[in-house]
Amino acid sequence: MTLIQFQCKHQFATGFQLDIEFESSHGVTALFGQSGSGKTSVLNIIAGVIRAQEALVRLGDRVLCDAQSGIYLQPERRHVGFVFQDHLLFPHLSVTKNLNYGYRCRQSDRKGKTQNQKRAVDFDRVVNVLELKDLLHRFPRNLSGGEKQRVAIGRALLSEPDLLLMDEPLAAVDDTLKDRVLSYFEKVIDEWSIPTLYVSHNQSEVHRLAEWVVVLNSGKVQSHGKPEKALDSNVDQKPTSNQPSKT
């Protein structure tokens, strides 16, 4: 079964053109490419942050947007959990409140329909898996980069998404911590098996997490396939892990 189907043509005001088409039926799909290849734009279009001129986004049997039939779901109705590069934790809320933000929103959204539905993603389970127990009463400004990213993942998980979008989640994390955070990601993927779209320009991350890779280059799909195959087929312009993170 196709988990995600993505087609899009979009011209940005800067002149940058996006013309991307891909499908994936794998649990973790990586979007791989250099800075400026359009990876983040793809996530923004899926999340509904950018409204593309021509786009078709399907998530399982749900249509998120379809320019032809005029369907365009607001971001809050897409049930897509976004983990941002710079985490964007709400600075005025404690970790607990940050974690529960999405759940509260969905709950007030569901009001009157199915009351007291069991939480699909259990709060305590998330706290355990991500080891957030000691952080719950702190505020984001008192967290380290790795801790922030763990909270951000937890927050996205607890909004009970149908798809997780991770936009270079390790870019703002210290090199020494990357490995640990990455292992948390693996645990999350094992535990909840939520389809994930993982944006990165780091080969080793992609190798470790992804089952399928879509390689992007200047707004176009260059190749796709299993990590070993897709990544090896474009040796000439292989981005390295030493490259400075995207600005």
Place this chain on the structure above:
Amino acid sequence: MHNPLPVVFTHRILVPLWFTMILSAVPSSGGQTDLPVTDRTEKPRKSRASTQAISFLAASSTTEVMREICTQFELQTGHKVELTLGGSASLARQILSGAGADLFLSANERWVDTIAQRPNRRGLSRIENRINLLQNRLVVVLPTTASHKVSTLQDLLNDQIENLALANPSVPAGIYAREALNATGLLDSLESKIISGDNVRTTLAYVETASAQAGIVYATDTYVRPEKLKTALSIPSHLHSPINYPLALLRHRRPRPGAIELFKYLQSPQAATIYKKHQFIVNKTTQDFSQAIPHTDPTPSDKSTSWFSSKEWAAVKRSCLVGFCVVLLSLPGGIFLGYILARIPFRAKSLVEVLVNLPLVLPPVVTGYILLLTFNSEAPVGQLLREWFGIKIAFAWPGLVLSAAVMSFPLMVRAIRLGFQSVDPRYEIAARTLGATRTVSFFTVSLPLAKSGVIAGCVLAFARSLGEFGATVMLVSQRESLMNIPLLIYARRDEPGGLTASWGLLIVSLLLAGSALAASEYLERRGQTS
């Protein structure tokens, strides 16, 4: 587990509550809360616009005498009199714009004529009765310290007199003085010496402080400060047109009880003794009114010597109340505009910005004038508000709030806008992807993060409202029951020893402004550390 979305769940209740609060905070236009119940019943819908005190507008040259008489009248009859003192021209303009006065004592006949000739329109005052109550004469006054003598008008040419203080040619005292100088052929040669006060009292202040070495004022004004002024010369009355003080009894839609009584009382022998004491010449036609009202001894004059009388206290409370009302009224609009100006691009943005910021750059008096033109009870908008909602804006309590709100709104919007601009818009995007609607994300993320800007906006608007003068003086004018701090200080300027009495107000103003700023600093710092 805490609820992270308190605002969202309550804002639907909050908004109507907001307006209810404001409406109940606004007192009736006269500022009186102890109105007799009987008079409220006839048209309850419009009770807000009615004042039970007799509204008496009197030329400022009669300040002391009318205060004394009104105090006596109140004691004897139990009616309340709201005495508004000012230049005849400005008082007359108030009546012409529908101020709803009961009595008008003008320092010249022209303005009463103007009111009489006004086409009779619904809701406007017209003159029911009119008499020439008083007469005045002009005198030349010198500072008591002056060494020079003035025994004829020609002596004004004397070199020792550098400045000659006259009232402005727009007020009667100025007109009469110029007539007299013109009749003796001196006006042209004195022209370079003349300094004009904007009313008789200011003119007098010039002489008192010896900024002018001589001045021409009403004989009645010299009574005010005998220790500072000496009368050098009485100007023969044939040199100028007669200085009559016509008293008009006005009739409007809702005549107040006691107006006719006051009209008669002003012509009574009791009043006449007070007039004479203050050097006014009483016209012979006054009637005997002693039968109607039992005589009691006049009360001591109301010149307040204390620093902080009830009047000052009332003005401080009024200013603060106006400030709070302004903040409450402007806040929803301020937040809305601040947000869309900071975040949402739209076509008419610069137009909106110009309109919002206009009061910041326009002279406040012009803003006030525009408001007066829009909201006086003859203008379509003013009429509509009055007929439909019973709200009177010009020369009434809501006018204080409106003028202050218009003047402080740009400051509020500016601060709130800066507050929103300092918040990364991507927080809202994060909230949306987590399932928050646009509204929810606004109330739970953007607004709390912009809190310090919102607080700063409120403090600025509050402080600006406390200090509002220019637009208010146009829209509300100087009415005793509607004076905020600056208006009262300004009005005090025209009273003997008034500026000394304003010390208390100055200190209170400083304290209020200082504590408002300190409060905002504190809240802001607390907001950062929480």
